[in-house]
Structure formats: C-alpha cells, structure tokens
Amino acid sequence: xxxxxxxxxxxxxxxxxxxxxxxxxxxxxxxxxxxxxxxxxxxxxxxxxxxxxxxxxxxxxxxxxxxxxxxxxxxxxxxxxxxxxxxxxxxxxxxxxxxxxxxxxxxxxxxxxxxxxxxxxxxxxxxxxxxxxxxxxxxxxxxxxxxxxxxx
Numbered sequence: 001x002x003x004x005x006x007x008x009x010x011x012x013x014x015x016x017x018x019x020x021x022x023x024x025x026x027x028x029x030x031x032x033x034x035x036x037x038x039x040x041x042x043x044x045x046x047x048x049x050x051x052x053x054x055x056x057x058x059x060x061x062x063x064x065x066x067x068x069x070x071x072x073x074x075x076x077x078x079x080x081x082x083x084x085x086x087x088x089x090x091x092x093x094x095x096x097x098x099x100x101x102x103x104x105x106x107x108x109x110x111x112x113x114x115x116x117x118x119x120x121x122x123x124x125x126x127x128x129x130x131x132x133x134x135x136x137x138x139x140x141x142x143x144x145x146x147x148x149x150x151x152x
Contacts, residue, residue, distance in 0.1 A: 010081070012055055014075075016061055016065055043090075044094040044097070046060050081135065082129065086130070086134075090116070097113065
C-alpha cells in the first residue's frame with residue numbers, strides 16, 4: 001500500500017500475506033457453507049498469536065513461508081503496519097464468530113462469516129486489503145486532526 005508505506009519500517013512478504021488470506025478464505029468458506037466449527041477456533045487462535053506475538057509466530061505464516069521457500073518464490077516486501085491492523089480487525093471478527101457459535105447464533109455466524117469471506121476473498125484474489133485501506137484512512141485522519149488518537 002503505497003499511500004501508507006513506510007509507517008512502521010517493519011516489512012513483511014506480501015505473497016505470504018496473500019497465501020494466508022487464501023487459507024483463511026478456505027476456512028471461512030467451511031464455516032459459512034459447511035457449518036464447520038473447528039475453523040472458527042483455529043482462526044481465532046492463529047489471529048491471537050499473530051496480534052500478540054507478531055505475524056512471524058502465526059502457524060499459517062510459518063506454514064506459508066516454508067511453502068513459498070520450498071517453491072523458491074521471490075518475496076515481495078511491503079509495510080507490516082497496515083497488515084497488522086487488518087489482523088487485529090480479523091481477530092475481532094473471529095472473536096465475534098466464536099462468541100456467536102458458542103451462544104448458538106448460527107445466523108450471526110453466517111453473517112459475520114460472509115463479511116469475513118468477502119474481505120479475505122478481496123485480499124486473496126485481487127490483492128485488495130480492506131483493513132489496510134481503513135488503516136490508511138485512519139492514519140490520514142489522524143494527521144489532519146490534531147491530537148487524534150493513535151491507531152497503532
């Protein structure tokens with residue numbers, strides 16, 4: 001995302017992020033279309049690790065880095081801050097999914113799942129990260145409004 005780079009000066013491989021999005025898309029498709037419940041908790045745990053210990057500790061990231069290294073795919077480095085913000089938003093969505101699943105609100109699980117499916121599909125198939133765009137807008141608003149709260 002050129003409009004926000006570099007903000008954190010920490011870089012990640014965009015190809016790993018997109019492969020992560022593809023596996024997330026597949027998991028969420030299982031939740032929405034097959035009423036699978038285990039992907040909710042797997043994704044919740046993965047995003048919890050990602051937002052607390054960092055993206056490099058995420059099981060999906062570890063798997064995808066190894067896969068891309070084995071295939072000798074050249075990395076494409078991008079700024080990590082917008083992706084971390086998007087991961088935090090995804091963690092909130094996973095928390096809502098898990099809570100709704102535990103309370104038996106299957107309609108809410110499907111609704112949140114469709115939104116999550118849309119977002120991960122945009123990243124997977126079009127390299128368009130809604131969370132990253134929101135991060136960019138919030139960052140721009142913070143620089144326009146003196147004293148605005150930080151989004152980090």
